[in-house]
Amino acid sequence: MNILLVCAAGMSTSLLVTKMQQAAKEKGIEANIWAVSADEAKAHLDRADVLLLGPQVRYKLSQFKKEGEARGIPVDVINPTDYGRVNGASVLEFALRLKQ
Amino acid sequence: MNAFISVLEKYVMPVAGRIAEQKHLQAIRDGIILAMPLLIIGSLFLILGYLPIPGYNEFMAGTFGEKWLEKLLYPVGATFDIMALVVSFGVAYRLAEKYKVDALSAGAISLAAFLLATPYKVPFVPEGSKETLMVGGGIPVQWVGSKGLFVAMLLALISTEIYRKIIQKNIVIKLPDGVPPAVSRSFVALIPGFAVICLIWVSRLLLELTPFESFHNIVTVLLNKPLSTLGGSLFGAIIAVLLVQLLWSVGLHGAAIVGGIMGPIWLSLMDENRMVFQANPNADLPNVITQQFFDLWIYIGGSGATLALAVAMLLRSRSQQLKSLGRLSIAPGIFNINEPITFGMPIVMNPLLIIPFILVPIVLTIISYVAMATGLVAKPSGVAVPWTTPMIISGYLATGGKISGSILQLINFLIALAIYYPFFAMWDKQKVAEEGDITDAKMDSTMT
Numbered sequence: 001m002n003i004l005l006v007c008a009a010g011m012s013t014s015l016l017v018t019k020m021q022q023a024a025k026e027k028g029i030e031a032n033i034w035a036v037s038a039d040e041a042k043a044h045l046d047r048a049d050v051l052l053l054g055p056q057v058r059y060k061l062s063q064f065k066k067e068g069e070a071r072g073i074p075v076d077v078i079n080p081t082d083y084g085r086v087n088g089a090s091v092l093e094f095a096l097r098l099k100q
Numbered sequence: 101m102n103a104f105i106s107v108l109e110k111y112v113m114p115v116a117g118r119i120a121e122q123k124h125l126q127a128i129r130d131g132i133i134l135a136m137p138l139l140i141i142g143s144l145f146l147i148l149g150y151l152p153i154p155g156y157n158e159f160m161a162g163t164f165g166e167k168w169l170e171k172l173l174y175p176v177g178a179t180f181d182i183m184a185l186v187v188s189f190g191v192a193y194r195l196a197e198k199y200k201v202d203a204l205s206a207g208a209i210s211l212a213a214f215l216l217a218t219p220y221k222v223p224f225v226p227e228g229s230k231e232t233l234m235v236g237g238g239i240p241v242q243w244v245g246s247k248g249l250f251v252a253m254l255l256a257l258i259s260t261e262i263y264r265k266i267i268q269k270n271i272v273i274k275l276p277d278g279v280p281p282a283v284s285r286s287f288v289a290l291i292p293g294f295a296v297i298c299l300i301w302v303s304r305l306l307l308e309l310t311p312f313e314s315f316h317n318i319v320t321v322l323l324n325k326p327l328s329t330l331g332g333s334l335f336g337a338i339i340a341v342l343l344v345q346l347l348w349s350v351g352l353h354g355a356a357i358v359g360g361i362m363g364p365i366w367l368s369l370m371d372e373n374r375m376v377f378q379a380n381p382n383a384d385l386p387n388v389i390t391q392q393f394f395d396l397w398i399y400i401g402g403s404g405a406t407l408a409l410a411v412a413m414l415l416r417s418r419s420q421q422l423k424s425l426g427r428l429s430i431a432p433g434i435f436n437i438n439e440p441i442t443f444g445m446p447i448v449m450n451p452l453l454i455i456p457f458i459l460v461p462i463v464l465t466i467i468s469y470v471a472m473a474t475g476l477v478a479k480p481s482g483v484a485v486p487w488t489t490p491m492i493i494s495g496y497l498a499t500g501g502k503i504s505g506s507i508l509q510l511i512n513f514l515i516a517l518a519i520y521y522p523f524f525a526m527w528d529k530q531k532v533a534e535e536g537d538i539t540d541a542k543m544d545s546t547m548t
Contacts, residue, residue: 007439008353008355008356009356011437011488012439015432015440039129039194054353055443055448056351056352056356056443058351058352060120063121081443083443084425086428
């Protein structure tokens with residue numbers, strides 16, 4: 001499971017990465033999770049199974065959805081509350097659900 | 101207030117989204133990002149050149165010789181002073197990428213177009229003379245630095261548009277089937293490149309007949325000057341801050357969107373200061389409003405100056421939820437990252453907290469502007485400090501080692517705290533009440 005997180009500079013999503021990795025470990029899920037900035041994202045898309053956008057860059061959703069569809073990768077925006085509270089477990093679950 | 105938010109949602113968001121998605125603006129922003137690491141590296145050498153320690157100059161001159169400063173600043177000449185070259189390549193590369201045409205060729209053609217628009221004449225003052233002569237034989241440093249930024253961006257956009265239109269219309273040199281693809285690919289750029297070069301060449305010849313004489317002069321007069329005057333004014337700064345805060349209020353990355361448009365202007369204003377500072381570190385610098393002005397003095401803790409809120413939550417909240425959010429948001433807040441606060445507290449779509457969230461940065465902008473414009477506090481020296489640098493350190497470094505920069509940050513932090521506090525207290529009270537309800541409800545359910 002490869003989960004790519006994207007925000008403006010890849011900074012605040014990197015906070016979430018740590019929490020999601022912890023959650024994955026607790027659940028015994030093999031997951032590769034990383035965060036990049038929006039302008040780097042394209043180069044990372046091919047290695048991802050699912051792409052999640054920070055709510056503050058949700059205006060990029062349509063653009064990334066197009067890119068995702070071409071590669072069969074689900075793309076969606078992270079719930080703002082989960083994002084703010086850095087709720088790794090909940091976002092991980094969201095990613096897993098998207099992938100199904 | 102709810103009507104206000106729905107207006108934001110309905111009218112501001114789609115427009116902001118479209119602006120942020122606009123290909124050319126995105127290419128400009130991404131192209132400038134390419135130059136940023138170089139500017140930060142150059143800044144390190146600038147800082148070392150002008151450390152405000154008594155006796156530093158004498159010590160350095162004694163250790164490394166009289167010309168130590170000139171030699172130390174060589175990297176500045178290869179980072180700050182070639183900004184336009186990097187941007188010229190970067191913008192074209194990023195735009196071509198968006199059109200899915202060969203980005204490397206587009207970058208190379210754009211670079212050629214930019215230099216074609218630049219007269220290879222450099223000012224020269226012969227010894228014993230007071231008159232400046234223009235002599236040939238050198239690429240002028242003044243135009244490949246920040247002063248050439250707008251020409252570089254403009255030509256990058258024009259040349260890449262021509263390049264991709266010709267390629268997409270499939271007007272290319274076609275070679276027979278047996279030719280290896282790598283060879284035929286190298287010919288693809290030939291026709292569009294030729295078209296770009298011819299266009300710029302003819303335009304330059306025509307411009308040389310006018311009083312403007314060159315691309316650089318006409319762009320300086322028609323674009324640079326008016327944009328810098330507007331973008332560098334207090335009024336322009338307040339509008340920019342207001343927009344950033346409004347966008348964040350509906351949960352959009354305001355700084356990334358507004359910065360995409362204002363970035364080149366603030367960057368060239370910043371470099372104007374850098375050039376004056378480099379010539380004389382004690383000189384009065386021309387501009388207050390630069391990229392650093394916003395990043396380091398206004399957005400302490402992130403957009404909205406929310407470090408004050410993080411501290412308030414950490415130390416003073418009675419609600420469990422805000423207390424734990426305070427613990428969570430303080431470390432990122434020190435490095436000016438505040439999404440845990442904007443989305444977690446939340447400020448986004450929260451009528452109560454949006455009020456101080458918009459008010460605080462505007463108040464800080466006015467105070468900081470006045471403090472710097474009157475000379476009470478040193479202006480940003482053009483040293484590029486990354487926006488993630490914690491306050492006090494960043495204010496000291498960005499002013500070229502002036503303690504007044506740090507003091508203003510501290511004052512701004514306290515002002516932010518004072519304005520945010522009553523709103524924080526109200527929100528905290530509401531949260532305590534909610535938490536009480538939940539515990540009551542739990543008790544009730546266990547009792548029945």
